[in-house]
Amino acid sequence: MKRTFFAVFLSLVFGASLTMTLAQARKSRATREFMREKLALSQKLLEALAIEDFELLSTRAMKLSAMTQLETWRAVETPDYDLQSLQFRRNVDALAKAAKDRNLDAATLAYVRVTMSCVECHKFIRGKDSAMLKIEPTNPARLALAVVTR
Numbered sequence: 001m002k003r004t005f006f007a008v009f010l011s012l013v014f015g016a017s018l019t020m021t022l023a024q025a026r027k028s029r030a031t032r033e034f035m036r037e038k039l040a041l042s043q044k045l046l047e048a049l050a051i052e053d054f055e056l057l058s059t060r061a062m063k064l065s066a067m068t069q070l071e072t073w074r075a076v077e078t079p080d081y082d083l084q085s086l087q088f089r090r091n092v093d094a095l096a097k098a099a100k101d102r103n104l105d106a107a108t109l110a111y112v113r114v115t116m117s118c119v120e121c122h123k124f125i126r127g128k129d130s131a132m133l134k135i136e137p138t139n140p141a142r143l144a145l146a147v148v149t150r
């Protein structure tokens with residue numbers, strides 16, 4: 001009886017962990033593609049800045065700002081991540097505004113700030129990620145909790 005119960009428990013835990021791993025893989029592939037788009041768009045900002053095309057610059061900055069409002073952007077759902085996102089969006093919005101004002105110096109400064117907030121968020125994410133990776137797959141209690149609260 002005890003054995004059967006244990007076997008059922010084990011298969012539940014493994015089943016759940018497999019499902020979660022698959023879901024995680026799917027999610028991270030979508031996230032990676034999204035992050036690549038973000039990279040491409042930010043590179044195009046530099047292009048617009050370099051050729052002093054303010055129209056293009058503001059359109060692209062606004063597009064990048066809009067990306068931060070999408071569900072895929074929220075790869076991590078914590079208040080800290082939201083704060084990083086907010087900081088990033090502020091800088092992108094400042095860039096869009098500088099472009100509308102046709103202010104090249106302000107736009108260049110805003111572009112540097114945008115780049116700094118890319119790096120800041122990644123620094124934050126990497127610290128978080130390694131901590132999460134250490135805990136999640138190996139701790140069945142946490143897994144069980146994750147299944148229950150899902």
Ligand code: HEC
Pocket residue numbers: 031032035036038039042075076081084085088114115117118119121122125126129
């Ligand atoms: C609010 C947080 C945040 C900001 C700001 C941010 N990113 Fe990211 N970025 C992430 C997360 C989350 C990932 C996915 C996890 C990882 O790769 O470590 C990621 C991954 C990436 C990747 C790797 C994608 C891959 O193929 O693995 C690139 C490239 C990238 N971001 C570029 C940028 C650029 C360029 C900017 C600024 C214009 C930026 N990011 C701003 C959160 C952010």
